[in-house]
Amino acid sequence: MNNKRFRRLMDSVDPELLEEAKEPPRRSRKRFGSLAAMAACFVLLVGGVIIFQSRDSVQDPQQGTAQLANPIQTVTAAEVAQLGYRIPLPAEAQDTKYQLITLSQDTTPMAQVSFLVNDRDYTCRAVKAEQAEDISGIYQEWAESIDWAIGELQMQMRKAADSAWVGWFSSTDGVQWCLSGDPDSVLLTAQEIVETLGYQMAVAPDGAEQVVYDVLTLDGLTVGETAFVLDTVSYVYRTAATSEIAEDFADISGLTTAQYPVNETAAVSYCDARLSYEDGGSGKIVWFDPVPGLLYSLSMDSGASADVLTLMAEQLFAPAQGDVG
Numbered sequence: 001m002n003n004k005r006f007r008r009l010m011d012s013v014d015p016e017l018l019e020e021a022k023e024p025p026r027r028s029r030k031r032f033g034s035l036a037a038m039a040a041c042f043v044l045l046v047g048g049v050i051i052f053q054s055r056d057s058v059q060d061p062q063q064g065t066a067q068l069a070n071p072i073q074t075v076t077a078a079e080v081a082q083l084g085y086r087i088p089l090p091a092e093a094q095d096t097k098y099q100l101i102t103l104s105q106d107t108t109p110m111a112q113v114s115f116l117v118n119d120r121d122y123t124c125r126a127v128k129a130e131q132a133e134d135i136s137g138i139y140q141e142w143a144e145s146i147d148w149a150i151g152e153l154q155m156q157m158r159k160a161a162d163s164a165w166v167g168w169f170s171s172t173d174g175v176q177w178c179l180s181g182d183p184d185s186v187l188l189t190a191q192e193i194v195e196t197l198g199y200q201m202a203v204a205p206d207g208a209e210q211v212v213y214d215v216l217t218l219d220g221l222t223v224g225e226t227a228f229v230l231d232t233v234s235y236v237y238r239t240a241a242t243s244e245i246a247e248d249f250a251d252i253s254g255l256t257t258a259q260y261p262v263n264e265t266a267a268v269s270y271c272d273a274r275l276s277y278e279d280g281g282s283g284k285i286v287w288f289d290p291v292p293g294l295l296y297s298l299s300m301d302s303g304a305s306a307d308v309l310t311l312m313a314e315q316l317f318a319p320a321q322g323d324v325g
Contacts, residue, residue, distance in 0.1 A: 071101055072100070072102075073099060074097065074099050075100050079100070080100070083109065084128075085111040085126045085175070086197060087111060089113065089115055090193070093116070094116045095114075096113055096115045097113065098112070098113045103127075107128065108127070110127040112124070112125045117185075120182045120185060121182070122181035122186070123180050123181065124178070126175055129169060131171075132147075133169070134178075135167070138163060142159060143159055143160050143161065144157070145157075147222070148215060152171065153169065153199055154168065154169045155167070164182070165180035168199075170199070177193070177197075187213065201213045202226040204226055204230075205316065207230060207231075208235075209229045210227070211226065211228045218252055219252075221240040222240060223238050224238065224239050225238045233302055238253065238296065239294055240252050240294070241294055241295075242293050249272075249286075253284045254299075255276075255299055260283060261279075266310055268310065268313045269314065271287040271289050272288060275310070277305065277306070280304065282300060282301050282302060282304055283309055285298050285299075285309040296313070
């Protein structure tokens with residue numbers, strides 16, 4: 001093949017093939033996927049002639065014979081850290097693989113690490129950003145789509161029957177993270193990474209065990225939930241933002257007031273509260289902070305009393321506007 005013909009064929013390479021680089025790896029189809037990627041990216045059939053293209057470069061039709069670097073580079077954890085990224089992995093993580101993905105010549109590459117936890121595949125990504133965005137690389141219809149805030153973090157979660165991802169953006173750090181993986185465990189794994197980064201997702205008192213964070217929708221509200229065990233008693237602490245300010249504020253506990261023999265009014269710090277409980281049994285306390293418009297609830301499965309519920313609520317409640325009074 002002569003030089004001119006080779007260049008004409010190379011100029012026909014579609015740069016949109018690079019879009020495949022944005023998809024996170026799926027290990028369950030490892031062998032087939034790798035063969036398909038090689039066939040799509042490195043073997044091009046043009047006019048009956050097979051052209052083998054270098055794995056380290058692709059042709060840019062806008063630049064004539066100029067070459068663009070391979071958008072995906074396998075690197076070490078140290079090389080990722082040198083770019084200012086922190087991606088702390090769970091202690092049980094195995095089979096880790098670090099990569100950098102070049103999105104453009106003018107921006108810092110996206111960092112990506114794939115790993116296994118309990119034989120489940122995960123892919124964690126991080127990229128320098130100015131606002132929250134979807135960097136999952138997964139495009140499909142989601143059964144569940146939730147956005148919420150935890151402290152300074154802007155959170156995102158998308159779920160379907162067979163896939164899910166959780167994202168979090170820090171304006172302080174200017175970084176968007178994303179963890180994709182098993183729908184049943186991706187949020188719990190994300191919690192471990194987020195808290196290792198130094199952010200707080202779950203809110204629980206000192207000495208609490210089995211601390212698990214979750215997020216759900218309830219009556220149109222996005223509700224953040226922390227479940228924990230303290231001194232053999234199981235607690236569920238919830239919070240949600242609302243634009244409705246009313247004396248009869250919403251109850252996000254998920255428990256009905258009618259099931260309890262004792263119903264009283266109370267206060268948590270400067271917030272009006274309502275108590276419902278069976279003395280020595282289960283119970284709940286709900287309260288509302290009207291300044292930021294935040295609803296709260298705390299329930300316990302045993303040992304309830306007005307004093308215990310109020311004391312625990314006071315421990316967990318941190319006014320969104322800082323110290324008051």
